[in-house]
Structures are given as C-alpha cells and as structure tokens.
Amino acid sequence: MMAVTGWHALLYKETLRFWKVGFQTVGAPVLTALLYLMVFGHVLEDHVKVYGSVGYTAFLVPGLVMMSVLQNAFANSSSSIIQSKIMGNLVFVLLTPLSHWGWFFAYVGSSVIRGLAVGLGVFVVTMFFAMPSFVAPVWILVFALLGSAMLGTLGLIAGLWAEKFDQMAVFQNFLIMPMTFLSGVFYSIGSLPPFWQGVSHLNPFFYMIDGFRYGFFGVSDASPWLSLGIVGAAWLVVSAIAVHLLRIGYKIRG
Amino acid sequence: MPAISFQSVSKTYPPSRQQRAQGKQGLRAVDEVSFQIEPGEFFGLLGPNGAGKTTLISMLAGLSRPTAGAISVHGFDVQRDYAEARRQLGIVPQELVFDPFFNVRESLRIQSGYFGIKNNEPWIDELLQSLGLADKATANMRQLSGGMKRRVLVAQALVHKPPVIVLDEPTAGVDVELRQTLWQFVARLNKEGSTVLLTTHYLEEAEALCSRIAMLKLGKVIALDRTSELLKSAASNVLRFKTDAMLPWAIAQHARITGRIVQLPAQNAHEVEQLLAAIREAGVAVEDVEMRKADLEDVFIDLMAGEQTPLEVAR
Numbered sequence: 001m002m003a004v005t006g007w008h009a010l011l012y013k014e015t016l017r018f019w020k021v022g023f024q025t026v027g028a029p030v031l032t033a034l035l036y037l038m039v040f041g042h043v044l045e046d047h048v049k050v051y052g053s054v055g056y057t058a059f060l061v062p063g064l065v066m067m068s069v070l071q072n073a074f075a076n077s078s079s080s081i082i083q084s085k086i087m088g089n090l091v092f093v094l095l096t097p098l099s100h101w102g103w104f105f106a107y108v109g110s111s112v113i114r115g116l117a118v119g120l121g122v123f124v125v126t127m128f129f130a131m132p133s134f135v136a137p138v139w140i141l142v143f144a145l146l147g148s149a150m151l152g153t154l155g156l157i158a159g160l161w162a163e164k165f166d167q168m169a170v171f172q173n174f175l176i177m178p179m180t181f182l183s184g185v186f187y188s189i190g191s192l193p194p195f196w197q198g199v200s201h202l203n204p205f206f207y208m209i210d211g212f213r214y215g216f217f218g219v220s221d222a223s224p225w226l227s228l229g230i231v232g233a234a235w236l237v238v239s240a241i242a243v244h245l246l247r248i249g250y251k252i253r254g
Numbered sequence: 255m256p257a258i259s260f261q262s263v264s265k266t267y268p269p270s271r272q273q274r275a276q277g278k279q280g281l282r283a284v285d286e287v288s289f290q291i292e293p294g295e296f297f298g299l300l301g302p303n304g305a306g307k308t309t310l311i312s313m314l315a316g317l318s319r320p321t322a323g324a325i326s327v328h329g330f331d332v333q334r335d336y337a338e339a340r341r342q343l344g345i346v347p348q349e350l351v352f353d354p355f356f357n358v359r360e361s362l363r364i365q366s367g368y369f370g371i372k373n374n375e376p377w378i379d380e381l382l383q384s385l386g387l388a389d390k391a392t393a394n395m396r397q398l399s400g401g402m403k404r405r406v407l408v409a410q411a412l413v414h415k416p417p418v419i420v421l422d423e424p425t426a427g428v429d430v431e432l433r434q435t436l437w438q439f440v441a442r443l444n445k446e447g448s449t450v451l452l453t454t455h456y457l458e459e460a461e462a463l464c465s466r467i468a469m470l471k472l473g474k475v476i477a478l479d480r481t482s483e484l485l486k487s488a489a490s491n492v493l494r495f496k497t498d499a500m501l502p503w504a505i506a507q508h509a510r511i512t513g514r515i516v517q518l519p520a521q522n523a524h525e526v527e528q529l530l531a532a533i534r535e536a537g538v539a540v541e542d543v544e545m546r547k548a549d550l551e552d553v554f555i556d557l558m559a560g561e562q563t564p565l566e567v568a569r
Contacts, residue, residue: 009367017355088351092410095315095345096368097337254267254318 007102010093014110018076025114029072030121033064037126040186050188051219057130059213061123062140063185066147066212068122070205073115073148074155074176077107081159082168090252100246104156104239111152112145119144132216139224140215143231147208150235151176156242160250179205184213189221204234255329256290257418257449258314263287263323265309265473283309285473287323291451291466293417296444298464298481299453302558305470307453308348311422315345327418341369344416346407348423352395358382358406359391362413369414381409384439386432401432408436418449425456437463461485461550469557477557481550488548488556490519493526495540502536505529510555519552520545 018025041057048056084090093103134140154176162168183205189197200206201222211227214220220227265284273280284306291297301307312318314325316336325332330339353361359378366374382388385405390398395406408424419440425433441463444450454460460467460481467484469477477484496514500506510517520526526545533540 006368006370009364009370012367013356013364016360020355084353087354088349089353091317091347091349091351092353092365093368094317095340095343095347096365097340097370098368099337249319253316254312 006096006098007106010098010102010106011109014076014080014106015113017080018110018114025072025076026118026121029068029118030125033068033122034125036064037061037129041129050191051217054132054217054219055130058132059188059217060186061126061130061132062213062216063209064126065119065122066144066209067180067185069115069119069144069148070151070180070208071176072118073111073151074158074172076111076114077152077155078159078162078168078172079155080110081107081156082162082165085159085252086164094252100243103246104153104243107156107159108149108152108239108242111155112148115148115151116144119148133218134216135218136215136224138215140212142228143208143212143215146228146231146235147212150204150208150231150238153235153238153242157238157245160242160245160252163251179203183209184221185209204230207231255293256326257293257295257328258291258451259324259326260287260289260310260314261324263310263313263320263325265306265313265318266321283473284313284320287470287473287475289468289475289478291449293328293449294444294447295466296441296450296464297452298460298467299451299470300457300460300467300554301453301470304472306473307470308422309473310470311345311420311451311453314420315343316340341414342416342418343420344411344414344418345420346411346422346424348426350400350403350407352398352403352406354394354396357392357394358387358398358409361395361406362409365410365413371414374413377415378409378413381412384435385409386435401428404428405432405436408439412443417447418451419443420451422453423455424452425454425459433459457551457554458549467550469554471558477553484553485548485550488553490521490525490548490552492546492548492552493518493520493529493543494546495543497538497540499538501533501538505532505536510551516540517552519548519556 037057037060041060044056050056050059081090084093158168158171162171182200183203184200189200189206192200207222207227207230210220210222211224211231214224214227263284264282264286267281267283269278269280287306287310299307299310309318313320314327314332316332316339319333327339327342330342332339356364362378362381363374366378382391385408387402387405387409390402395403398406404424411419421440424436437459440450452460452464464481466480467477468475479487494515494517497516498514501509501516505518508518518529520529
C-alpha cells in the first residue's frame with residue numbers, strides 16, 4: 001500500500017522553512033518585481049500599447065506576477081533539497097516511512113504555496129501602479145496553480161540532480177531564468193518578428209504566462225485552452241520524471 | 255521472529271570513473287554478512303574504521319541498497335516493506351546533522367509528523383526531560399553545542415517510540431555527562447523491551463552494555479558470540495606497566511602502548527617472568543607493574559590482528 005501518511009508534516013516543514021526567512025523568500029522577490037515595474041513602466045508606459053488598448057504597465061503586472069510565481073516555486077523545492085543534501089539533514093526524511101508520492105506532494109505543494117504567496121505579494125504592491133481587469137479569474141487561478149506546480153516539480157528534479165550549489169546555479173541561470181524572461185513577461189510576442197514568434201511558441205513558459213494573462217485581459221497570443229493543454233501535458237511529463245527519480249532514490253539513496 | 259535479520263548481505267560500491275580507467279574493481283564494503291538480533295537484545299557491532307559497520311546500518315535504514323542478500327526488521331523487508339520496516343526503527347546517525355531552520359521542539363514535532371503521529375507532546379516532553387534538553391526546547395538548533403545536538407539526534411530517533419533502536423557511534427566526541435545520561439536512558443528503554451543495536455569504538459561501553467557482539471573486519475563477520483564467551487575466549491591475561499623508555503621492537507610490536515602505559519599479553523606467570531626478563535635485559539626501567547584480566551579491547555585487537563594472537567606471535 002502506498003504510504004503517504006506523514007506527507008503533510010513535510011509540507012508543513014517546507015512551508016515553515018521559507019516562512020521563517022520571509023524577508024528573503026517573499027519580501028525580496030516582491031521588491032525586485034516592484035523595481036522592474038517602476039523602471040520598465042516609467043520608460044515604456046507612454047510609448048507602448050498592447051492588445052490595442054491595454055497600457056504597458058497594466059500589461060506588465062500579470063507578467064511580473066507570474067514570473068515571480070514561477071521563479072519562487074522553482075527556488076523553493078530546489079534550494080531546500082540541495083541544502084538538505086549538502087548539510088546532511090535530508091537523512092531525517094530519508095529515515096521515515098514517507099513514500100515517493102509523499103515527498104512529491106510535499107515538495108511541490110510547498111513550492112506552490114511559496115509561489116502563490118510571492119505572486120500575491122507582487123500583485124498587491126503593483127496594483128497601486130496599475131490595476132488590470134479580471135476578465136476570467138478562473139484562468140488566473142488555474143495557470144497560477146499549474147505554473148507553480150510545474151516549476152516546483154522542475155525544482156525538485158534540479159535539487160535531486162545537483163550535487164553542489166554551482167550545478168544548481170547552472171540549472172537556474174542558464175535554463176529557468178532565460179526561459180522565464182523570454183516567455184513574454186515584458187512584451188507580447190505578437191510584437192516579435194515571425195521567426196521569434198515561432199521560437200517563443202516552443203517555450204512552455206510562454207503558455208503559462210500567456211494563459212495567466214488571458215485571465216486578466218480576456219486577450220492572449222495563444223488560446224488559453226491550447227496553453228492549458230501544453231502546460232498540463234508538460235507538468236504530467238516532468239511529474240512522471242520527478243516521481244520516478246524519487247522512487248529509485250536518485251542521488252539520495254546509495 | 256528476530257528483531258533484525260541480515261541474510262547473506264553484500265554491498266559493492268562501483269568503481270569511480272578514474273578507478274575504472276585504471277582497471278580497478280569496485281569496493282566490497284560488506285561481504286556475505288548473516289546474523290540475527292533477537293527482540294530485547296542489546297547487541298554490539300564492532301570493527302575498525304572501514305570494516306563496514308556504517309554501510310550495514312545504512313542498508314538497514316534504507317539509506318543504501320544491498321547488492322545482494324536480504325535485511326528485515328521484525329519480519330518486514332527493508333526494501334519491499336520499507337514503510338513498516340522504518341516504523342520499527344529509530345536510527346541515531348553518526349554524523350552530527352541538524353536542520354538550522356527549527357528549534358528543538360519544532361524538530362521533534364516535525365519528526366513525529368513524518369511518522370503520522372499527532373499530539374505527541376507528552377512523549378516529546380519526556381524525551382526532552384530524560385535527555386536533559388528541557389531547558390533547550392525553544393533554542394534554535396544552531397545555538398546548541400555538539401553534545402546537545404547529539405542529544406537531539408537521539409530524541410529525533412526515538413520520537414515515534416520505535417521497538418528497535420540503532421545507535422551508530424552515539425558517544426563519539428561527547429562528554430562524560432552525556433554518555434551517562436544517554437546510557438541510563440537507553441538501558442531503561444532496553445529493560446522496557448526495546449532492542450538496541452550499538453556500534454562504537456569505545457569497547458568498554460560495548461563490554462558493559464552489550465549481551466552479544468559481532469565483530470566486522472573488511473566487511474566480513476569474524477566473531478559473533480555472547481560478550482561473556484568472547485571474553486572467555488581471550489587467550490591471555492595482560493601484563494601492564496609504565497615506562498619512559500623505548501621498548502625493544504620484538505616486544506613493542508605485540509604491545510598496546512598508550513603514552514607511558516604498556517600492555518602485553520601474557521598467559522601465565524612463566525610468560526610474565528620471560529617478558530620482564532627481556533625488558534630488564536634491554537635496560538628498560540618499568541614501574542607500577544600489575545596483571546589484569548583480558549578485556550574486550552584485548553579480544554578485539556587479537557581478532558583484528560588475524561588468526562594468530564599476539565601471544566602466539568611472541569612465542
């Protein structure tokens with residue numbers, strides 16, 4: 001029988017872990033997003049209109065919120081596992097009856113919680129600068145949950161794979177960061193030349209941000225249903241990989 | 255049903271890329287180990303560094319997988335029925351690890367939660383009290399001394415009341431007070447029915463606590479018996495004296511030398527006379543000469559030296 005008993009304790013521990021250093025894990029990314037909004041919004045507000053009538057600052061807010069959700073969901077699971085591996089305290093979890101499913105639910109769940117907490121923080125501080133509309137709130141929630149789960153799962157894989165902080169930095173700075181930045185956070189891909197539009201459509205992060213933005217404006221570069229299908233399928237694939245790695249104890253059980 | 259069962263357990267670590275390039279084989283850390291520990295036993299697992307003790311415990315704990323053989327805890331296979339096997343086990347790891355985000359009580363509550371235990375406060379309070387941690391309950395783990403961190407490791411291992419307790423060198427580098435606190439507490443749990451598996455380099459602790467002992471050398475069990483039988487098997491008594499001078503090599507190679515204290519195996523009065531005569535002839539001045547019974551350390555040294563005992567070599 002699958003022993004998932006106790007996963008809620010790991011979820012609680014992982015949530016408490018980031019909450020205890022909330023300035024670093026929630027406050028700092030909120031401030032970073034605010035600085036992006038102030039700089040880019042100030043420079044581009046009077047020069048750029050998106051989807052015909054949406055002001056640039058209002059357009060930017062959902063992108064920044066989603067970017068923060070994704071990056072922090074990734075950071076939560078990846079940093080927790082690599083730190084625990086290097087400090088040796090992962091043994092406290094390894095010695096328990098928790099199943100690989102329990103590990104998965106707890107690490108991904110806590111990443112979702114941190115991603116949503118940061119996203120909410122970014123939204124609250126940026127709404128003083130521009131208040132986007134809420135045309136389809138369900139899509140907002142669906143893509144926020146799916147996007148944070150996707151990045152939390154990727155963080156779990158990265159944490160298991162990396163053996164030192166340097167390897168984690170490679171994963172974060174050469175994969176996650178470029179894919180997030182080049183996914184349409186700061187622009188609509190409709191404004192790109194056809195070749196780069198095509199390239200953007202190969203980036204699954206684009207669909208997360210585009211679908212999330214659809215919930216605010218009711219307009220997007222791709223159909224939200226297509227985005228949901230692609231992001232959902234991508235999450236199932238990375239989840240299958242993560243659960244498999246946990247089941248075989250990849251790099252955590254000798 | 256045994257509390258712990260090792261059946262033909264082997265563990266081979268594959269060679270590194272560099273070792274493979276040099277044509278080297280992997281390291282066989284544990285080699286066909288088989289023995290059982292009965293419920294309620296206080297069992298000692300002894301051996302020098304690299305003998306395979308920690309590898310064996312890692313496989314028991316599910317931290318690594320055997321290359322061959324089977325391990326079970328109260329009948330639960332540690333691979334197939336890992337969840338039930340781990341519920342039976344409370345393992346105090348050798349390394350002094352801790353989670354710097356939490357205080358002592360939080361660490362114990364979280365560890366209880368991993369085992370699905372809610373409202374474990376009475377037992378957590380008892381553990382804190384018994385291990386001298388009551389006044390440190392709200393202290394962050396980073397603020398604790400090494401000895402206090404070791405106590406928390408013990409408490410974390412016991413938080414789910416496991417019937418089998420595994421202590422992997424729990425007193426390495428800790429002060430006398432903690433040793434006494436720890437052994438009193440563990441002895442109490444043992445009297446109440448818990449099975450204890452202890453690895454230690456402090457052989458006087460093993461001799462005092464363990465009713466049965468296995469000794470490992472290069473991954474193999476080279477002795478497995480009741481402690482009293484192992485002590486009876488010691489071939490000799492021990493001549494003990496102090497000296498400031500260098501002993502002749504023919505004698506020194508069979509001696510245990512700790513600073514000024516020299517201990518030599520000697521079966522009977524005749525051998526004692528021969529040894530003292532040889533020392534006198536070498537011009538070595540000795541003082542505080544005495545005889546004592548061989549202890550577990552003497553047995554250990556004999557066994558680790560190989561088939562021949564030091565006394566036999568001396569002859």
